[in-house]
Amino acid sequence: MAENTLKPGLEGVIAAETRLSSVDGQRGELIIAGIPVEALAGNATFEETIYLLWHDALPTASQLAQFRADLARRRELPQATLDLLKEAATQKSVVMDALRMAAGTLGLSTTGSASTGEAEEEALTLVAAFPTIVAAYWRWLHGDEPIAPRSDLGQATNYLYMLSGEPPGPEQVRAMETYLNTVADHGFNASTFAARVIISTQSDMISAIAGAVGALKGPLHGGAPGPALDMVFEIKEAARAESHLRDKLERGERLMGFGHRVYKVRDPRAEVLGVAVERLYQSGGDKALYELARHVEVTAVALLAEYKPGRNLQTNVEFYTALLLHGLGLPTELFSPTFAVSRVAGWTAHCFEQQQTGRLIRPKASYIGVKDRRWVPVEER
Numbered sequence: 001m002a003e004n005t006l007k008p009g010l011e012g013v014i015a016a017e018t019r020l021s022s023v024d025g026q027r028g029e030l031i032i033a034g035i036p037v038e039a040l041a042g043n044a045t046f047e048e049t050i051y052l053l054w055h056d057a058l059p060t061a062s063q064l065a066q067f068r069a070d071l072a073r074r075r076e077l078p079q080a081t082l083d084l085l086k087e088a089a090t091q092k093s094v095v096m097d098a099l100r101m102a103a104g105t106l107g108l109s110t111t112g113s114a115s116t117g118e119a120e121e122e123a124l125t126l127v128a129a130f131p132t133i134v135a136a137y138w139r140w141l142h143g144d145e146p147i148a149p150r151s152d153l154g155q156a157t158n159y160l161y162m163l164s165g166e167p168p169g170p171e172q173v174r175a176m177e178t179y180l181n182t183v184a185d186h187g188f189n190a191s192t193f194a195a196r197v198i199i200s201t202q203s204d205m206i207s208a209i210a211g212a213v214g215a216l217k218g219p220l221h222g223g224a225p226g227p228a229l230d231m232v233f234e235i236k237e238a239a240r241a242e243s244h245l246r247d248k249l250e251r252g253e254r255l256m257g258f259g260h261r262v263y264k265v266r267d268p269r270a271e272v273l274g275v276a277v278e279r280l281y282q283s284g285g286d287k288a289l290y291e292l293a294r295h296v297e298v299t300a301v302a303l304l305a306e307y308k309p310g311r312n313l314q315t316n317v318e319f320y321t322a323l324l325l326h327g328l329g330l331p332t333e334l335f336s337p338t339f340a341v342s343r344v345a346g347w348t349a350h351c352f353e354q355q356q357t358g359r360l361i362r363p364k365a366s367y368i369g370v371k372d373r374r375w376v377p378v379e380e381r
């Protein structure tokens, strides 16, 4: 690349090396720390995936027990965090804003740039506390008291428990584990890059992750929850699917939950979540909705091939994420925060990786302003 070539949005620019995840959009392949997502997501607990990302190896049984315990005892929130969440709930802040603000308070004991040991401590605290923050805030927002985390439960189980107050069944836990594993890391997306930029200045882990939450909030990244599901709800019954979708395409609208900037074949995460969703809805829940969604999916893919030939527009991760989280009883407002509960694993792993390179991320901008503006004192303007 020529020294001064402009790459708007840094598209195609390789800014780092990573061993955390490999995204191949042409082959429809996602590998997480060496393991294809299809092999990892449906088998691992979320703790195993976090450990794998952080340590570049699957934990042994004793390492896993220790890691689970290390996370479990960091789930309780500091009083200052609880106070802030309670106040935010009275102002009806959106959940991602509450999460960003609360994430910042987890660093009350830190003093600025973090040593490696402190970074690990902060990373454990962040990963452990994110589900508690989201669940406590959600309950306060709806006039309920938060439910204290249970240290005898795994991350996924405890998250569902704190949201509803009911211990989830095994199929629900498996579905949540699979979701958390599937979206834990995905190359150099905007929030991951934001975290790496912040930590590259030798700032601390808490600052980096609070920044990443801010980046994830935007609608172009993780902040447009549930539009795919809304489309299924709008359609209401299978017989209406084709005409409804055709009308949208005739009007030049996009079908939500289809197409991807990177994947030009089916998104492997959609594949993995599709299997998890089928299991979840077979074990209970709104089977009619599931059947309708499958019909909408098949119809949409066929119509996209007709209206956009050669584009190969396939189902993306949003479609099955929406169905899965809905099947677990989560409202759409919790989709992005639940994404953050998972992605904090990848963000923290990227921060560790960035700290090892020690290189400040500092690109350039091409100046396009004037260079000969005359200084005029304020009284003469």
Ligand code: ACO
Binding pocket: 221, 253, 254, 255, 256, 257, 258, 259, 260, 261, 262, 304, 308, 311, 313, 316, 317, 318
């Ligand atoms: N429905 C209808 N047409 C589509 C769709 C869609 N979902 N996606 C792309 N197209 C069409 C475009 O209109 C365009 O057609 P044209 O050349 O005739 O104008 C062509 O396919 C290429 O579109 P681009 O915008 O260049 O493709 P891009 O790679 O930028 O799009 C995106 C990716 C933004 C995800 C797009 O597919 C989309 O808008 N999908 C719907 C929204 C959605 O599901 N978002 C969640 C994405 S999942 C995630 O990001 C984690």
